[in-house]
Amino acid sequence: MRNLILSLIGVVLIVGAVFIGNKIANSKKKRRPVPEKVVKTVFTDTVKNGEVQIVIPANGNLVAKRRVELFSEVQGVFKPNRKLFKAGQKYSKGETLIRIDASEFYATVQASKSNLYNTIAAIMPDLRLDFPEIFPKWQNYLKGFNLDKTTPKLPEMTSDKENYFITGRGIISSYYNVKNQEQRLLKYTIKAPFSGILTQALVTEGSLIRNGQKLGEFIDTSVYEMEVALGKKYASFLKVGETVLLNDIEGAKTYDGTVSRVNGSIDATTQTITAFIEVKNNQLKEGMYLEANLNAKKEQNAIQINRSLITDSREVFIVRDSVLDLIDVEPVFFSDTKVVLKGIPDGTVILEKPIPGAYAGMLVKPYGKKNKAAKTKTPQ
Structure with missing residues (x-):
């Protein structure tokens, strides 16, 4: 009987020890707080389609439009x-x-002019006897002949007989030889x-x-041109006469230019088309590096947003009932920082700034609006 009582007491002690040990162990566990579901605040914009001016950036160096080597x-x-x-x-x-010193060649020209004068003077007696009707005009030609001035033009031939007579005396060839020398003499002065x-x-x-x-x-320092190379996809956008805004590297000064010429062919190597921008300003110098913004064309029923807002699959995030969603869009033009889009209905709320890790179905709160969604706890 005594052994039975001791056994029962031992069992009770063991069960009590286990119970107390579990209770002590459970009391030392710290319960982790349940994180609240965070709703991100986003900047939004409401779509209003309209006319968007497509601007093509380009750069180049100024070159004088008129230059002479x-x-x-x-x-x-x-x-x-x-x-x-x-x-x-x-x-x-x-x-x-x-x-350039032309004294020697000038003497040669004067000698040739003197020979022409002497040749014409030598035929004057024959003209008086055989061609009295043309003698006066040749006499007047000799009177107007001045060695110190440019050789005057020969009298006009009125008949074949006169032409044969004058040509046979070598006057025509002598005249053109003198005119050739006079033209060469002018080249000594530039x-x-x-x-x-x-x-x-x-x-x-x-x-x-x-x-x-x-x-x-x-x-000529009054007019300069800037040659720019643009991708072939812009060929249909460029128009002669379009106004172009130019600015220097620092962006401190701006100048107004005009598209003066567009090359009709595309470079086969670089697949670019060349356009020339004309600009006039007394502050410009040849060789200056300028950046240009070409107004290519106006796209109707479109919007322009940051390029970072469009995904690789050509979709953009919209906000619908405080939840993000994706819609397909039609890109019309890409620049370094902007993209022109079509296909977004008016009144659609889109993101104004990108959200890291955004996904369709993400709960968001537009900036400036109170969050009506209740915060929920997630069980562990």
């Missing part, structure tokens, strides 16, 4: 001029740029074809200039 067609010594032939020197239209500035000077006064030698470069 100066070459010599004759040989001689470069004679000093009123202005020094130096880079940066300004010249007005018609002003002498270069004078004049400015327009008002501008000398950008390159390769010779100095006193230098011996040879035939075919490059002397320098001369540009």
Whole structure:
């Protein structure tokens, strides 16, 4: 009997110890707080389709629209001029740029003119006897012949007999030989074809200039052009006469330009099309680097949003009853930062800024609106 009582007491002690141990162990467990479901606040915008101006960015360097590379067609010594032939020197239209010593060739021209005069004078007695009707006009020609001036044009031939007689005396060939020499004599003086500035000077006064030698470069500083290369997909957008806004690298100054020419062919290597933008401003210099924004065309019933808002599958997030959803869109034009879209109905609420990790069905709260969704707890 005593052993039975001891056994029962032992069982009770063991059960009590286990019970107390479990209770102590459970009392040391810390219950983790249940996280609340977070509703992200988003910036939204309401779609209103309208007219969107497509702007194509481009850049390039300015080049003078009118430029002349100066070459010599004759040989001689470069004679000093009123202005020094130096880079940066300004010249007005018609002003002498270069004078080459032509004293030797000038004497040759004068000798040829004298020979022509003597040849005509020698036939005057024959003209008086055989062709009295044409003698007066040739006599007047000799009276107007001045060795110090340009050789006047020969009298007009009125008959075949006159033509044969004059040609047979070698007068026609002598006349054109003199005119050829007079034209060559003019090449000893190079004049400015327009008002501008000398950008390159390769010779100095006193230098011996040879035939075919490059002397320098001369540009018109009133009008510049910028050549830009654009992707072939923009070829149908470009129009001559469109206004272009230009700005320097710093963005401090802006200039107004115009699309003056568009190349009719596409570069087979780069698959780009070349357009030329004309700009006038007295602050511009050749070689300046400018950025251009070309107004290509106007797209109707479209909107423009940040490029980061469109997905790779050409979808955008919209907000419908505080829940994100995806809809298909029709991209019309992509730039570096923007995209022009069509196919979104008016009144649709879209995201104004992208949300990291966004997905269809995500619960959101538009900025400025109170969240009506109850916070729920998720069981562990």
